[in-house]
């Protein structure tokens with residue numbers, strides 16, 4: 001006993017003497033004590049690079065850039081020997097997952113990944129990461145040198161550098177010389193937008209599966225190269241809260257394995273021990289569930305790792321010092337200690353269980369491939385779906401390492417769940433149909449993404465309760481209990497190459513399928529090429545064209561005559577859209593090309609409101625859509641400047657979800673004078689509260705009807721006796737926890753061309769009544785969602801309500817979209833609606 005103690009003391013002394021005297025601590029390097037300032041991102045990167053230079057136990061590598069150009073990087077921390085063999089361990093690990101083929105050399109080492117500051121204003125992350133790094137390389141923590149001998153630790157100090165620097169800059173601008181703990185002071189109240197988000201105002205901790213943002217895409221590309229065994233994500237929550245660590249709250253997704261559950265408990269115990277020894281307060285099993293795949297705990301869990309969320313009390317408001325309701329002052333130093341302690345506990349418990357971590361990780365993938373637990377063994381995506389949406393689907397599958405390919409069993413008939421019909425049906429497999437088999441390394445993740453409705457053990461969920469991909473992408477798809485095999489060959493994506501022929505066509509016509517066509521319209525607008533669209537189906541030269549088909553005539557483009565064919569062909573090739581050349585404007589059936597039923601597409605100039613009062617998420621999605629998906633100019637106008645803007649300069653004014661009561665007169669005036677407004681979610685209340693609108697009248701009518709039919713509860717009715725502890729659950733009966741509803745469409749209206757007769761939307765709020773003097777373009781006729789949780793009172797309210805509507809006001813028009821049609825940029829089917837509304 002004594003000898004062991006002596007050896008331990010000696011080795012600690014030796015390491016400290018040799019390393020920490022030569023390696024600068026963060027305090028020494030930065031010139032100030034950690035916790036007394038918010039470190040700028042570039043300074044923290046310098047520190048990581050410095051450690052990487054001076055220590056043989058650290059290797060910092062950049063893996064990309066944020067939208068605003070800040071570097072993203074991770075530091076591998078382990079013994080010198082392990083770092084030398086990093087590539088071998090990486091390959092061995094991947095071979096065991098079955099995601100890559102090859103011969104393993106045998107040895108596997110656990111990879112433990114610590115990710116900090118994915119939310120920019122949860123500002124302690126970056127500071128805690130520096131302390132963790134130094135502690136490991138200087139071996140100033142008991143047991144740390146043993147951890148490094150057995151494990152490879154990956155530290156990502158800042159997953160969202162743009163948000164983090166925004167917070168740090170603002171804090172430095174607004175702070176007093178001596179930090180003011182008063183919660184009302186400027187330094188604790190940052191303006192719009194929240195620095196939690198990235199440049200496009202996306203919540204990067206809701207983007208793990210969808211990977212729409214470059215920060216996520218690059219991080220997961222790196223993640224997939226290593227496939228860590230443990231991933232810990234460090235967050236902050238409200239200032240008055242203490243500290244959260246595992247086990248997570250219910251619901252847990254059913255694909256989570258018994259060992260993952262067990263390790264959740266072990267993680268909790270390891271943390272509790274350290275927190276107890278420091279007399280720190282904490283809680284477990286509340287708030288943070290393990291259900292929806294968007295997050296930095298669930299996504300790693302579904303990828304075979306142990307995924308964890310840690311939440312320190314503090315969050316975006318507490319600055320360097322903050323006076324809590326208890327009278328105690330919460331300091332940044334204390335918050336650093338919270339995440340530092342949790343980091344040490346994570347490493348300790350991972351080290352102690354490293355053998356089982358590896359064996360169970362291997363078993364997870366082996367089971368996935370050989371004995372998938374998913375009741376459906378095959379998902380069939382019809383090859384007849386729009387090519388652009390299939391392209392988006394393949395990208396999503398690739399990024400999540402899910403395999404797919406041409407389906408075998410051609411011509412065979414199967415019993416199958418039909419997603420669109422939301423019931424069991426029949427399927428005959430045809431050529432070009434795509435198979436996603438459950439027999440593959442990512443089988444559990446296939447289940448998470450494709451099961452028609454996810455089973456929650458508890459309806460109180462932190463986020464979405466449904467996300468099934470066929471609904472989000474509006475795909476014709478089926479789920480089969482039968483195991484189907486792949487055809488041998490890979491999916492061959494047919495490349496569209498239009499060429500300029502010797503004869504100059506009268507017009508080019510494009511059948512309207514979806515987003516590629518909208519992208520082409522946007523591209524043609526930018527090149528000043530005019531196009532039309534057909535309001536009704538027609539045929540010409542024996543070819544049928546659907547509603548919304550794009551018509552590009554030579555006659556409309558005389559000014560561009562010499563470059564007309566070249567531009568149209570080039571742009572169509574870039575968008576991978578097939579052009580059909582016709583020699584006449586005379587149709588075989590339906591309207592002619594020059595008819596009033598073929599109006600011009602509008603090259604609209606677009607203003608998007610942002611700033612105080614607007615929902616940053618809603619603004620961000622629309623901004624991202626125009627810039628990164630549609631590649632069409634949009635002008636962001638801050639509500640603070642709105643009174644000074646002449647909105648007549650813009651054809652379309654977009655009101656993202658938000659509150660616009662201050663601008664109501666400006667907005668009404670704009671519409672009356674001929675402007676087009678697109679109002680999303682809460683923004684609709686501008687019109688619902690304006691007495692002259694059809695929407696106001698519809699709401700008023702409904703309220704009167706409801707009053708007349710309202711059941712009166714007598715004052716002594718026993719149903720009024722409700723228990724305090726049931727309050728939260730009772731509130732649930734009123735809401736939809738983001739469930740998916742079927743939307744019926746008026747397929748003759750140009751705003752929904754390309755979407756068919758039915759569509760699906762993620763529903764959060766109860767809808768508006770049908771419009772009397774207006775257009776009811778998309779509406780819900782059933783009370784039950786196709787997937788996800790909706791309370792029984794909510795269900796009663798939702799039947800026969802509006803989702804997409806429009807009305808004319810003065811000489812302008814307002815379009816109402818009651819829910820987010822392009823949720824977090826992964827609800828890909830919503831792009832078609834938005835493109836239609838903007839250009840038609």
Ligand SMILES: [Zn+2]
Pocket residue numbers: 119122205234235236
């Ligand atoms: Zn967070």
